[in-house]
Amino acid sequence: MKKLIKVDSSDFKNYLNRTEATFKAESGIIQDKLKQGIDGLDWLVMQILVDDVKKESLEQWLKLAPKISKGTKDTNLLMMNAIRLNYDSFYEMHELNWWIVFDETLTYLSLLRERNYYEYLDFINEVYAENGGI
Numbered sequence: 001m002k003k004l005i006k007v008d009s010s011d012f013k014n015y016l017n018r019t020e021a022t023f024k025a026e027s028g029i030i031q032d033k034l035k036q037g038i039d040g041l042d043w044l045v046m047q048i049l050v051d052d053v054k055k056e057s058l059e060q061w062l063k064l065a066p067k068i069s070k071g072t073k074d075t076n077l078l079m080m081n082a083i084r085l086n087y088d089s090f091y092e093m094h095e096l097n098w099w100i101v102f103d104e105t106l107t108y109l110s111l112l113r114e115r116n117y118y119e120y121l122d123f124i125n126e127v128y129a130e131n132g133g134i
Contacts, residue, residue, distance in 0.1 A: 030102070034083060038124050041083060041109075048110040058111070061104045070095040079105040080127045 033040035048054075066073040071094050081090055082105045087098035094101075113120040 031086070037128055041124055041127070042113075045106055045109045045113055048106045050107055050110050050114075054107045055111070058104050058107045061100070062108075065096070065101070065104075068096070076123070079108060080123075083127050 030044065033044050036043075062075055065075050065078055069078055072078060078094060078096070078101055081093065082098060082101040085093065085098070090096070090098040090101070109120060109123065112123065
């Protein structure tokens with residue numbers, strides 16, 4: 001039988017305080033790279049190391065996202081919007097966590113880049129062509 005561990009709320013607050021700077025830095029890097037356009041997005045994609053866990057996560061997300069997303073059932077559109085929109089706008093539009101969708105998008109693009117580079121280029125060009133840049 002598993003033993004439950006009581007967690008003091010101050011422990012969580014301390015964790016948030018310690019990780020806030022990392023979160024802000026990561027968010028800043030992502031937004032900066034996305035503003036750089038295709039080259040910045042390509043750089044983000046190349047940082048992803050795809051292992052079996054990430055592949056399984058992506059597979060599950062591709063099955064689940066169309067069922068729970070508000071506004072669209074098209075996973076490509078969800079991924080493009082994760083690139084185009086900030087987290088607040090994305091949540092307002094789709095009622096999904098931007099960080100999760102963005103992570104799955106980078107995994108998808110990393111695999112696509114590896115397997116079919118021309119389709120990868122078509123995808124990222126469409127992201128920036130429809131939006132006129134970010």
